[in-house]
Amino acid sequence: MMRKPGLQALLVASLAAGVALVGLCGAWSMDLGSLRRIGQGAFPMATSILLLALALASLFTRAGPAGERPAARTVVMVGGSMVAFALLLPVAGLVAAVIVATPICAAASSESRPLETLALGLFLAAGFAGLFVYGLGLTIPLWPE
Structure with a gap:
């Protein structure tokens, strides 16, 4: 059974996805290069895709009990x-x-x-x-x- 994500989870995932999409837009026009010699856009593209995947995955994971707020x-x-x-x-x-x-x-x-x-x-x-x-x-x- 799939749980419904709370408002806080949606906000965090939306923020992370937004940052990832900005990174993807910025890296889109950069040269990715090849596997032997990666270009300047390979790292921003890879980290943006990874961040987007983590944002989506965070919506489907079960959160533990809420911890203390930082001082x-x-x-x-x-x-x-x-x-x-x-x-x-x-x-x-x-x-x-x-x-x-x-x-x-x-x-x-x-x-x-x-x-x-x-x-x-x-x-x-x-x-x-x-x-x-x-x-x-x-x-x-x-x-x-």
Whole structure:
């Protein structure tokens, strides 16, 4: 017997499907390439199709019991961390943006400790610099210009 999806499930699935359709529209005119040499549109097309499939599948899965709502502090600090990273990246560079965003995000939890947060920020900054700038060759500024 199939269950009727609730309003929240419909809204979440609609949002995910809308994002997937925007991604599909954006990737539609891009070159997909071949299996040996994928083009610039292959990854956005594949992730958009996967997101659309997950949105449709979420309508037919049985949800478990409702969990607790996240605390307002958690939502504000994680969101603030993303905003800080986005604003600092072009001005201060990747290293500073990651080191500043990490403690803001860590403040969402009462269990985070300053020394561990600093170590995590340094580790993430080094890892992101190694992966994105040196490994993938992306033109992201590491330091302020």
